[in-house]
Amino acid sequence: MIVASNLTKRYGEKTAVDDLSFTIKPGIVTGFLGPNGAGKSTTMRMIMGLDMPTSGSVTVNGRPYAEHPAPLHEVGALLEAKAIHTGRTARNHLLALAATTGIGARRVDEVIDLVGLHEVARKRAGGFSLGMGQRLGIASALLGDPATIILDEPVNGLDPEGILWIRNLLKGLASEGRTVFVSSHLMSEMALTAEHLIVVGRGRLIADTSVEEFTRSASRNLVRVRSPHAEKLRSLLLGPDVTVDSSEPGTLEVTGLDSDRIGTIAAKHSVTLFELAPQQASLEEAFMELTRDAVEYHASTTTAGSVA
Amino acid sequence: MSTATATPSTASVPTAKGKVTQLRVLNSEWIKLRTLRSTPITLAVAFAIMVGLGTLITYVHASHPDHHGHTELINGAELSLAMYRLAQLAIGVLGVLVISGEYSTGMIRASLSAVPKRLPVLWAKAAVFAGSVLVLMTAASVIAFYIGQAILSSYPAGGAVKMSDPGVARVVFGTALYLTVVGLLGVALGALIRNAAGAIAILFGVLLVLPALSDLLPASWAPHVVPYLPSEAGGALLNVVPDPTAMAPWNGFALMVGYAVVLLAAAAVMLKRRDA
Numbered sequence: 001m002i003v004a005s006n007l008t009k010r011y012g013e014k015t016a017v018d019d020l021s022f023t024i025k026p027g028i029v030t031g032f033l034g035p036n037g038a039g040k041s042t043t044m045r046m047i048m049g050l051d052m053p054t055s056g057s058v059t060v061n062g063r064p065y066a067e068h069p070a071p072l073h074e075v076g077a078l079l080e081a082k083a084i085h086t087g088r089t090a091r092n093h094l095l096a097l098a099a100t101t102g103i104g105a106r107r108v109d110e111v112i113d114l115v116g117l118h119e120v121a122r123k124r125a126g127g128f129s130l131g132m133g134q135r136l137g138i139a140s141a142l143l144g145d146p147a148t149i150i151l152d153e154p155v156n157g158l159d160p161e162g163i164l165w166i167r168n169l170l171k172g173l174a175s176e177g178r179t180v181f182v183s184s185h186l187m188s189e190m191a192l193t194a195e196h197l198i199v200v201g202r203g204r205l206i207a208d209t210s211v212e213e214f215t216r217s218a219s220r221n222l223v224r225v226r227s228p229h230a231e232k233l234r235s236l237l238l239g240p241d242v243t244v245d246s247s248e249p250g251t252l253e254v255t256g257l258d259s260d261r262i263g264t265i266a267a268k269h270s271v272t273l274f275e276l277a278p279q280q281a282s283l284e285e286a287f288m289e290l291t292r293d294a295v296e297y298h299a300s301t302t303t304a305g306s307v308a
Numbered sequence: 309m310s311t312a313t314a315t316p317s318t319a320s321v322p323t324a325k326g327k328v329t330q331l332r333v334l335n336s337e338w339i340k341l342r343t344l345r346s347t348p349i350t351l352a353v354a355f356a357i358m359v360g361l362g363t364l365i366t367y368v369h370a371s372h373p374d375h376h377g378h379t380e381l382i383n384g385a386e387l388s389l390a391m392y393r394l395a396q397l398a399i400g401v402l403g404v405l406v407i408s409g410e411y412s413t414g415m416i417r418a419s420l421s422a423v424p425k426r427l428p429v430l431w432a433k434a435a436v437f438a439g440s441v442l443v444l445m446t447a448a449s450v451i452a453f454y455i456g457q458a459i460l461s462s463y464p465a466g467g468a469v470k471m472s473d474p475g476v477a478r479v480v481f482g483t484a485l486y487l488t489v490v491g492l493l494g495v496a497l498g499a500l501i502r503n504a505a506g507a508i509a510i511l512f513g514v515l516l517v518l519p520a521l522s523d524l525l526p527a528s529w530a531p532h533v534v535p536y537l538p539s540e541a542g543g544a545l546l547n548v549v550p551d552p553t554a555m556a557p558w559n560g561f562a563l564m565v566g567y568a569v570v571l572l573a574a575a576a577v578m579l580k581r582r583d584a
Contacts, residue, residue, distance in 0.1 A: 045583070045584075048417075048424070049420075049421075050417055068424075070325070070328060071423075080414060083413075083414040083415060083416075083418040084418060085340075085415040087409075088340070089343065096337075096339040096340045097336070097422050099333075099339055100332050100333050100423050101326040101327070102325060103326070
């Protein structure tokens with residue numbers, strides 16, 4: 001359980017985190033979503049007691065993190081890949097961290113196996129790829145078998161296999177009753193992993209909602225259908241709350257019906273379907289729409305005729 | 309006193325078991341110190357400077373008497389240990405790196421997450437490093453001394469001294485003490501500046517450059533300033549026959565320790581207050 005109340009962090013003139021309040025519950029994966037520079041990392045550093053809030057406070061399992069007598073057993077965190085001395089081996093790095101709280105070599109070897117770094121455990125971390133660094137960071141987060149896990153952009157630098165692994169790991173940890181708080185700037189990733197979402201932009205809270213609700217409100221429920229009998233299908237689908245558009249011959253864009261219903265109707269009337277695709281992209285679009293005003297760094301869009 | 313929280317955690321670790329203690333942090337820092345390749349290499353370099361170069365310079369000095377046939381212009385103990393001036397570079401740099409290396413690599417965030425009260429990390433780093441330097445440099449000083457005296461005693465006018473001679477044991481063991489405090493100054497500056505280049509520049513600016521600049525002071529000021537510079541105050545311990553222009557040996561060393569304590573205290577305050 002992580003509770004932030006009116007958390008604020010200013011660096012001189014710049015406000016990185018602005019009056020942020022939220023509660024992260026155990027038992028589910030909570031996504032922390034926002035564009036680059038939204039204050040996600042700063043918030044996580046404040047949770048871990050690395051940065052002091054300018055005002056407001058944040059507690060983990062009922063107390064500020066620094067006041068826990070056995071902090072690594074309360075919270076495990078991956079705050080940035082490679083928070084490790086480049087000259088030290090992965091195993092020695094973990095042994096040193098483990099020693100602060102009396103964890104022995106057996107547990108260290110256990111987490112090394114768990115994150116799949118067995119082969120390189122005795123190699124110096126300076127030569128690690130970003131993905132290996134992430135795995136090592138996750139290993140150190142799991143050392144103390146903590147009830148709360150905080151990961152800052154854990155999928156950065158991971159290959160598809162690694163991304164799948166971390167998705168399952170996070171879900172598994174949450175199903176054991178742990179609090180799992182994961183930041184990302186990718187809505188699509190969070191939609192697959194998280195159950196709840198905290199969305200921030202420019203340090204402010206934009207949304208605190210379940211992924212399901214966010215998806216429902218965000219997506220336009222658009223389903224793309226391609227069929228050789230498009231016109232027949234159109235008349236079959238049309239109803240009071242259903243609209244059917246067509247941007248090209250043989251293709252329909254249906255709103256108001258989900259893909260299951262459309263497929264069933266088509267089958268019942270023996271209409272051949274070439275394609276039946278719920279438009280997931282709308283989720284990412286909705287996220288961008290939501291955070292558009294809050295994006296810190298816009299790429300300058302060069303349109304024809306306006307060359308800077 | 310088991311604080312039963314409402315969290316349905318399957319991972320119930322007895323809190324008392326995993327408590328962070330100063331002893332455990334010391335162990336952690338000891339692991340950190342010896343698992344970096346640079347630590348043993350740098351300490352070995354300091355050892356080799358003290359013993360190897362110390363022996364060489366003693367031999368060269370003894371075998372090349374000046375025009376008057378004298379070689380004992382420098383006390384035999386001081387001669388055999390003179391390379392501490394070079395060894396302090398290795399020790400001071402390593403002291404800085406022990407902590408600045410954590411900032412440059414990002415390791416500090418892992419360290420302070422594990423020990424969020426922070427200060428035990430600084431104390432443990434200082435203690436583990438100072439302990440290692442003291443043990444190794446005591447051994448190096450004693451070895452360099454005995455080899456040096458053996459060489460000197462083979463020359464008629466070599467000027468060899470005995471450990472039991474007045475002031476000699478103080479100089480031999482004081483050399484290791486002086487180098488240890490140089491290391492601690494490095495640790496404190498590394499923690500304060502967080503950047504290796506800056507901390508090393510300040511450390512050796514103060515230890516080596518300031519005394520050299522003392523010629524620029526008005527003659528009436530110098531006696532009131534120069535003896536109290538860290539290197540001069542600490543160096544007072546390393547004269548077999550106390551230098552009348554310097555502080556008394558142990559007073560001087562105490563002042564040098566005082567500088568290190570003040571810097572470490574400042575580093576502690578800043579470590580506690582600044583964002584990591």
